[in-house]
Amino acid sequence: xxxxxxxxGWIVDGSGGPMFRGDLGIDADRVAAxxxxxxGARTIDATxxxxxxxxxxxxxxxxxxxxxxxxxxxxxxxxxVTEVLxxxxxxxxxxxGPTLAAVREQTAAWNGSPETFEYDWETVGEYLDKLQGxxxxxxxxxxxxxxxxxxxxxxxxxxxxxxDELAAMRAIxxxxxxxxxxxxxxxxxxxxxxYAPTDELVALCEEIxxxxxxxxxxxxxxxxxxxxxxxxxxxxxxxxxxxxxxTHCQISFPGNEGRSGELFAxxxxxxxxxxxxxxxxxxxxxxxxxxxxxxxxxxxxxxxDGVITHLESPEDAERIRVELEEIxxxxxxxxxxxxxxxxxxxFGSGANPQWVGLRMSEVAAEMGVAGWEAARRLMIDERLDLxxxxxxxxxxNVRAIMMQPYHMGSTDGIMVGDKPHPRAWGTFARYLAHYxxxxxxxxxxxxxxxxxxLPNLRLRQFDRGLLRPGFFADVVVFDPDAVSDSATFxxxxxxxxxxxxxxxxxxxxxxxxxxxxxxxxxxLRNPGRA
Numbered sequence: 001x002x003x004x005x006x007x008x009g010w011i012v013d014g015s016g017g018p019m020f021r022g023d024l025g026i027d028a029d030r031v032a033a034x035x036x037x038x039x040g041a042r043t044i045d046a047t048x049x050x051x052x053x054x055x056x057x058x059x060x061x062x063x064x065x066x067x068x069x070x071x072x073x074x075x076x077x078x079x080x081v082t083e084v085l086x087x088x089x090x091x092x093x094x095x096x097g098p099t100l101a102a103v104r105e106q107t108a109a110w111n112g113s114p115e116t117f118e119y120d121w122e123t124v125g126e127y128l129d130k131l132q133g134x135x136x137x138x139x140x141x142x143x144x145x146x147x148x149x150x151x152x153x154x155x156x157x158x159x160x161x162x163x164d165e166l167a168a169m170r171a172i173x174x175x176x177x178x179x180x181x182x183x184x185x186x187x188x189x190x191x192x193x194x195y196a197p198t199d200e201l202v203a204l205c206e207e208i209x210x211x212x213x214x215x216x217x218x219x220x221x222x223x224x225x226x227x228x229x230x231x232x233x234x235x236x237x238x239x240x241x242x243x244x245x246x247t248h249c250q251i252s253f254p255g256n257e258g259r260s261g262e263l264f265a266x267x268x269x270x271x272x273x274x275x276x277x278x279x280x281x282x283x284x285x286x287x288x289x290x291x292x293x294x295x296x297x298x299x300x301x302x303x304x305d306g307v308i309t310h311l312e313s314p315e316d317a318e319r320i321r322v323e324l325e326e327i328x329x330x331x332x333x334x335x336x337x338x339x340x341x342x343x344x345x346x347f348g349s350g351a352n353p354q355w356v357g358l359r360m361s362e363v364a365a366e367m368g369v370a371g372w373e374a375a376r377r378l379m380i381d382e383r384l385d386l387x388x389x390x391x392x393x394x395x396x397n398v399r400a401i402m403m404q405p406y407h408m409g410s411t412d413g414i415m416v417g418d419k420p421h422p423r424a425w426g427t428f429a430r431y432l433a434h435y436x437x438x439x440x441x442x443x444x445x446x447x448x449x450x451x452x453x454l455p456n457l458r459l460r461q462f463d464r465g466l467l468r469p470g471f472f473a474d475v476v477v478f479d480p481d482a483v484s485d486s487a488t489f490x491x492x493x494x495x496x497x498x499x500x501x502x503x504x505x506x507x508x509x510x511x512x513x514x515x516x517x518x519x520x521x522x523x524l525r526n527p528g529r530a
Contacts, residue, residue: 009046013467014053014453029506053452054081054474058280059410068114070136077495079476082139089147089187093127109290109387112416125179135519144176146186147193180525183213188220191300205240212528223253223333246279260400280410285393288421292384294332339371346417348385426487429496477501
């Protein structure tokens with residue numbers, strides 16, 4: 001008798017092969033049998049449903065939220081069993097005390113800054129141990145954040161690292177890989193990573209390559225300079241030998257309509273024996289970040305306090321306005337600011353709830369001021385803790401990217417605030433309901449492979465992502481006719497429908513649509529470390 005039997009469903013095993021009718025037998029944390037498996041001490045009835053490997057969120061921003069709320073209900077309820085943290089070059093390890101405090105302040109609009117636990121780690125290993133100790137409901141993997149490393153060694157200055165500083169950064173990255181990180185992320189439109197020259201990134205990627213680590217860049221532009229930006233990260237991977245993963249892959253901002261084929265042509269020309277390329281994306285056109293990320297490079301050189309000083313200075317504020325609205329800043333990807341495209345998601349203080357959900361142009365009209373002036377005032381009042389949505393994407397590019405054979409899924413989900421982007425709650429159900437069932441862009445085996453086994457291969461977790469004996473039992477059960485993404489821009493925190501059961505490492509975390517409260521998640525560490 002098995003510990004758990006998922007009975008009577010259609011098995012979509014994650015390989016991309018045909019689905020078939022059968023049962024799934026689970027013993028302890030592993031799949032024990034597939035097909036006709038006999039009885040179980042516990043049974044999940046999957047009649048009329050698809051039974052698939054659980055999904056991997058290849059770009060998550062739950063770095064602090066998993067410590068604050070280890071139940072991870074936004075992800076569990078949409079079938080996510082693994083989150084990849086440490087994204088965009090800004091996360092919380094490795095970091096000494098001052099660095100950790102600075103990153104907490106800079107990324108509060110992404111991650112919050114909860115006081116419900118002790119920030120008592122410095123190394124990657126200590127942070128991962130802290131996560132494991134929180135007993136999360138999902139598995140977690142981690143990327144070393146380049147911007148955090150640079151902040152600790154070089155600071156906020158706009159300059160190249162010295163030889164000694166680069167050696168120190170290389171050592172930190174190497175130790176992070178030994179501690180279990182799976183690669184290196186960077187955020188080249190965010191300070192201080194944007195100050196790094198290409199050769200610095202090559203050098204740091206040389207440290208991850210021997211461990212099988214991959215390079216996960218937020219590129220220098222997704223707007224005016226997008227193809228140059230993609231060419232740069234391809235060259236970094238070519239020179240360093242580290243595989244390239246184009247995380248939250250997108251081609252957005254005005255003027256980039258229909259340009260996805262240019263990126264695919266660049267990738268198709270590469271020799272796969274020389275450079276390996278994969279990508280992930282969320283299936284929505286709007287993006288999301290903190291508003292101050294759009295300010296020009298020079299405004300960030302003294303950190304958050306310096307930004308506030310510049311915003312309060314009439315001369316500096318006017319210089320910023322001109323660069324945003326008339327020239328195009330590096331922070332806003334070279335595009336000219338259109339305040340009607342910027343929607344307020346949340347304020348860190350919780351003040352001004354009447355503005356949440358409105359476009360900045362609407363807020364400005366109600367204030368009786370210009371768009372820049374409204375944005376400036378709000379950034380000062382909130383000490384930059386202001387999350388926004390950017391309506392600058394193109395559906396044709398979104399669909400073209402997800403059709404690529406090396407593509408996989410991600411939410412890039414912001415978990416905090418009043419009205420964050422619905423992608424944190426709805427991405428994976430939207431892939432299933434809208435793009436697979438309604439639009440017919442994928443077969444069920446094709447989309448399940450993209451969301452399960454393919455990302456596990458990228459993470460080098462070779463015993464996850466397939467429903468085969470000996471593999472970890474990460475499982476999602478959903479109704480192909482009823483699954484739907486309920487999260488909307490007006491009500492972003494709604495859980496999807498038609499996805500009644502989720503199992504992580506053999507333990508049910510969602511049964512009959514209800515979170516069980518179980519915490520069987522594990523930290524997925526780099527298998528190539530010594």
